[in-house]
Amino acid sequence: MKHKQLLDLDSQENQNIGAMEIKENGEEEQQIVNPWKVEAKEGGKIDYDKLIDQFGCQRINQSLVKRVRRLTSRAPHVFLRRDIFFAHRDFNEILDAYERGEKFYLYTGRGPSSEALHLGHLIPFMFTKYLQDAFKVPLVIQLTDDEKCMWKNLTVEESQRLARENAKDIIACGFDITRTFIFSDFDYVGGAFYKNMVKVGKCVTYNKVVGIFGFTGEDHIGKVSFPPVQAVPSFPSSFPHLFSGQDNLRCLIPCAIDQDPYFRMTRDVAPRIGYHKPALIESLFFPALQGETGKMSASDPNSAIYVTDSAKDIKSKINKFAFSGGQDTIEKHRELGADLEVDIPYKYLKFFLDDDIELAYIGKEYGAGRMLTGEVKQRLIQVLTEIVERHRRARAAVTDEMVDAFMAVRPLPNMFD
Amino acid sequence: MGLSKEHLLARLKELQIDFSQYDHPVVLTVEAQAKYVGHLGGGLSKNLFLKDKKSRFYIVSALADTKVDLKVLSVRLGLGKGGLRMAPEESLGEILQVPLGCVTPLSLVNESACNVSLLLDQKFKSQEFCFFHPLSNDMSISLTTNGLDKFLKSIKRDPSYVDLEANPSVGKDQPPDLASLVPSSSVVLADPPETAASSKDCTENTVSVGNKSTKMSTSKPSINAKKAQDKPANITDVGKMVDDLLDSTSLLVLKEITEENIKEHGEELGELLSKKIKNQLAAELHNTIMIFKNTAYTEGFHAGMHCHPKRS
Secondary structure, eight states, rough: OOOOOOOOHHHHHHHHHHHHHHHHHHOOSSSSEETTEOOOOOTTTOHHHHHHHTTTTTOHHHHHHHHHHHHHHHOOHHHHHTTTTTEEEEEHHHHHHHHOOOOEEEEEEOOOOOSSSSSHHHHHHHHHHHHHHHOOOEEEEEHHHHHHHHOOOOHHHHHHHHHHHHHHHHTTTOOOOSSSEEEEHHOOOOOHHHHHEEEEHHTOHHHHHHHHOOOTTTHHHHHOOOOOHHHHGGSSGHHHHHHHHHHHHHEEEEEGGHHHHHHHHHHHGGGTTTTOOEEEEEEOOOTTTEEEEOOOOOGGGEEEEEEEOHHHHHHHHHHHHHHOSSSSSSSHHHHHOOOOTTOOHHHHHHHOOOOHHHHHHHHHHHOOOOSSSHHHHHHHHHHHHHHHHHHHHHTTOOOHHHHHHSOOOOOTTTTOO | OOOOOHHHHHHHTTTOOOOOEEEOOOSSSHHHHHHHHHSSSSSSEEEEEEEESSOOOOEEEETSSSSHHHHHHHHTTTTOOTTTEOOOOOHHIIOOOOOOTTOOGGGGSSSGGGOOOEEGHHHHGGGGOOOEEOOOTTTEEEEEEHHHHHHHHHTOOOOOOEOOOOOOOSSSSOOOTTTTGSSSSSSSSSOOOSOOOOOOOOOOOOTTTTTTTTSSSOOOOOSTTOOOOOHHHHHHHHHHHHHHHHEEEEHHOOOOOOOOHHHHGGHHHHHHHHHHHHHHHHHHOOOHHHHHHHHHHHHHHHHHHHOOOOOO
């Protein structure tokens, strides 16, 4: 796996942006990865090595993970240990600054397109919570209700309602209210935020945005002017009530890798308007129950485990729909073992089973054929049920007043403590 | 796998409940049990583990010769005709955490059984003492109804004695007389609540598959008390949180201090136990306390927003 030597980061990225975009949206590259579409090459799975190459970000290696462990004095999160958050841009710079005593803030978000959240949606939030706790830094969470209003053709009211509902599930992930600001675009855009949007907008030509996001002449102007909205939370001056006087504060963005195009654009623009480039730390896609051919889809209830699923639902979905890498017959299985590359229960355990020793044991026994798919599924059902139950309990404790408090434009005096 | 027989007996002793214990080979039926303890006077119990159509579970514990008619019971509980059937075998292990043939009111001590309803035969009261299995079928213990009640109250259960042979008519003007004994939520996770306040289900203990790293059990007790309503007032109740926290820790400690473990680890048991507590409870604690923090902040914020300006 070749690593790009990003010595001359700026120009390389600038060059890459134009060339890459045509490739990924057009005819030459076969896998499609952008914020609105994730599709592997025909019949295959997403080639992440190629994606990293294509996008120009870097792989997270074990020495980086060790560095995180050293700086935070605690075990790195499961997602880091297992290459689930596997790519980054400038994460090393964030760590360098942190070591010097310079803090940073976190920025992540969600497009509230449906009430039903599944486990794949929770992944960036689970990881962001870990980062918040481990580094003791503040976090802004953007709910792009305007984006969903435009792309999914929802009414303004409906998208705002969904934003609030989703906020509850996000809060249930365990964010610290004394260091977290959640905002919806319809509520917050204006003032300093809007000023930054205009600054960013001035730096991106129509052609460029078409190249990055694949807009056509038929797309309405709302869509075309949306990208700056998602870009500017990367700049501390967009949040004067939080970061006034701290224009130098760096930003780290945990997200799934399909969001990379927004932030490539943002990183391109940042130095031109006098801001630090935001750093990124990116995850793989959580595979659908039926197998590794794309993202989970909120429109197919059997492709995913939802946070509202009952224990019975979870059991039934895993047993019925989780794609098995085991062999067809017990004899064959005992002989050949399971194909861990495609086995969904094992992959899911990689995401959610915290115990490294147990996971390794399962991998060994299942891969050798000594453990059966049924046993692996049963363990997975236990693990997922516990997670979903814990989420539900936390979710039940989130009141409308709590959402109001998280979303209030208020100072966070202890956000770095 | 749930509380052990030894722990249960220790608990009974702690609560100063009188009982006599009788070891015998494993028995799966009342007839077999009678062979060993039937001559000692008192009453043998037969215990049924039942399930209704909405996946709610019941233990019916009766004298061996009391006639229990499931159809009648079903109507009396308000479940309609034929709403009750024997619970499937797996649920014995999953919910009551006892082996086959070992249903016993004492199994309600396990967290996983927190939503199981208990119906006790009124006729127990006419007996000097009755026999129950203490979570294992190789032993029977005799308890008076007072002793049984004391135990049930210690695990926050109300003992409900019912005339199991009665067959009152149930109709428009005569509501089902046992309707109050139907559990408020099913053991399977209930539908998402409309508001923040709702009665919560307790989590099942997890047992790790094939974990060879230590011999100690790896089941995780949950911190939230079984019937707590998660209203903000309850969440920020410091006393309650401390109690729940200490309960879970105690449960874990008691579970791990067994003769076997003492023999195996000796002096090291303390250190091992301490590590175990930290590992297993840290995540749960963190979540619970974060919820506490956020709720307390929200209450303060709300108060601040509605605060009247100072009168000067």
